[in-house]
Amino acid sequence: MSVAVMRRLVPVLLSGAALVASAAEPASTSTSMLRAGVLSPAMPAPSLVLSGTDGKPLGLERFHGKVVMLAFGFSNCGEVCPITLATLAGARRKLGAEAGAVQVVYVTVDPERDDAAQMRKFLGSFDPSFVGGVGTRAQIDAAQKSYGISSTRTVHADGSYSIGHSSSIYLIDRAGRLTAVMPYGHPVDDFVHDLKILLRE
Amino acid sequence: MTMSRPFRMFLLVPLAALLGALVWAGFAPINVASREKLFEIPKGTYARRMAGDKVEILPAKIHLTLGIEDVLLLRNLDEVPQVFGPTIMMPGQSFRLPFERAASYQFVCSAHASGQMTIDVEDEPVMPWNRIRWRVRQWREKQAG
Numbered sequence: 001m002s003v004a005v006m007r008r009l010v011p012v013l014l015s016g017a018a019l020v021a022s023a024a025e026p027a028s029t030s031t032s033m034l035r036a037g038v039l040s041p042a043m044p045a046p047s048l049v050l051s052g053t054d055g056k057p058l059g060l061e062r063f064h065g066k067v068v069m070l071a072f073g074f075s076n077c078g079e080v081c082p083i084t085l086a087t088l089a090g091a092r093r094k095l096g097a098e099a100g101a102v103q104v105v106y107v108t109v110d111p112e113r114d115d116a117a118q119m120r121k122f123l124g125s126f127d128p129s130f131v132g133g134v135g136t137r138a139q140i141d142a143a144q145k146s147y148g149i150s151s152t153r154t155v156h157a158d159g160s161y162s163i164g165h166s167s168s169i170y171l172i173d174r175a176g177r178l179t180a181v182m183p184y185g186h187p188v189d190d191f192v193h194d195l196k197i198l199l200r201e
Numbered sequence: 202m203t204m205s206r207p208f209r210m211f212l213l214v215p216l217a218a219l220l221g222a223l224v225w226a227g228f229a230p231i232n233v234a235s236r237e238k239l240f241e242i243p244k245g246t247y248a249r250r251m252a253g254d255k256v257e258i259l260p261a262k263i264h265l266t267l268g269i270e271d272v273l274l275l276r277n278l279d280e281v282p283q284v285f286g287p288t289i290m291m292p293g294q295s296f297r298l299p300f301e302r303a304a305s306y307q308f309v310c311s312a313h314a315s316g317q318m319t320i321d322v323e324d325e326p327v328m329p330w331n332r333i334r335w336r337v338r339q340w341r342e343k344q345a346g
Contacts, residue, residue: 037298043291148282148289150309166309168287181288183298183306 033197035190036171036180045070045170045178046146050107050139053120053132058105060176066103067198068172069191072149072165074110075122080167080184081106082126088169089127091191099129101174101199107133109151109165111140173198226336227329237274237297238265242290247281259310259318264342265300266335268325273298284311286318 031038045060045068052058060068069088073081085106092099106123108114111134114122119132133143144151151165167184171194180194204212240259249256265271274297277283277290286308290296300306300322310318326335 032297035299035301037287037296039288039290040295040297041293043294146289148284148311150284166287170288181296181298183287 031179031197031201034171034180034194035186036169036182036194038180039178042173042177042179045172045176046143048105048107048133048143050133050135050143051116053116053123053134055116058107058131058133060105060172063103063105063172064176065174066101067174067195068103068105068170069195070105070107070147070170070172071168072107072109072144072147072151073167074108074163074165075114075118076110077163080165084167084169084184085123085126085130087186087188087191088130090188091195092127092129094188094192095195098196098199102195104130105133106130107140107143109140109144109149110163111135111137171195171198173201223333226333228332231269231326231332231335233269236270237272238263238270239274239276241276242279242283244278244280246279246283261315261317262319262321264338265320265322266325267300267303267322269335271300271322273300273320284309286310 031040031042048058048060050058052062056062060070069091071084071088073084075081085104088104092102092104095102104123104127106119108119114132114134116132116134119134123130123132134140135143143149147170149166151163153161153163155161169182169184169191170178171180171182173179179198182191182194240263242258246256246258263273265273274295275285275290276295277292280292282292283290285296286306287298288296300320303322303324306320306322308318308320309316326332
């Protein structure tokens with residue numbers, strides 16, 4: 001075979017191999033591969049009318065182009081919220097350079113105790129990039145209702161109270177659609193797995 | 202005292218059939234068409250409940266089995282949003298939730314009159330006795346509709 005023929009043939013073979021490789025690639029970009037629960041069809045995430053702990057209004061449209069992990073909790077939470085936030089921070093760390101395209105939004109269910117400063121301090125201890133959502137009781141109630149979040153206050157003998165609340169993490173894609181919901185308790189690697197899929201979409 | 206041949210056959214044939222069924226149920230591989238277990242919340246569920254009907258659409262307890270039927274698929278065909286444990290489903294939306302760990306999961310669920318739902322996820326039945334138990338439960342669930 002002459003060198004000229006080889007020169008013509010190599011690019012053709014390479015492009016053919018690339019085509020075969022792309023066709024054989026598993027459907028990893030599909031949300032059906034997610035380890036989280038998948039909502040279908042994905043619909044626009046309910047909007048939030050809250051204040052952000054970064055001093056700006058907290059509308060989710062601010063984060064279009066990023067994958068948002070949205071969850072609800074409160075700064076006095078003893079167990080569930082610290083575990084959730086540590087998991088989300090761990091997922092961002094594991095993503096490395098891609099973490100810049102992932103935003104964590106954590107909305108308080110305890111507006112009586114969680115003001116912007118309190119939430120900022122709480123979230124900052126896990127990851128300074130996390131943005132908290134605070135507001136009036138009415139605003140928080142509206143946010144909870146739109147995401148189906150339940151919370152129950154238990155008053156203790158000393159007058160203090162704790163709050164039991166829904167603890168799932170909502171995954172919102174780059175286009176602002178509520179795509180999936182990760183129930184509480186999944187490990188860091190499950191988040192990393194799903195975030196990589198959503199970031200590729 | 203000796204049993205007559207017809208009487209012996211009368212006893213032995215059903216026994217052999219029962220034994221054969223148990224061997225099959227205990228050792229035959231379990232094949233299912235889909236790993237998804239589908240439940241639908243029908244149109245009008247919320248309206249019926251508001252009218253005072255005690256509507257139970259979903260069973261209070263759902264059994265899933267890892268490796269066989271370990272994906273819960275819910276469809277909201279009602280005209281209002283429905284809360285299922287970790288999320289809210291809009292009308293027309295479905296929610297597909299895979300499970301990877303055997304455990305009992307408690308969820309809030311607005312499609313239940315009680316507002317609660319339990320999902321029991323068990324390990325894949327490998328031992329013959331567990332396979333028999335799994336098949337019996339499947340059969341019962343099918344009979345219950």
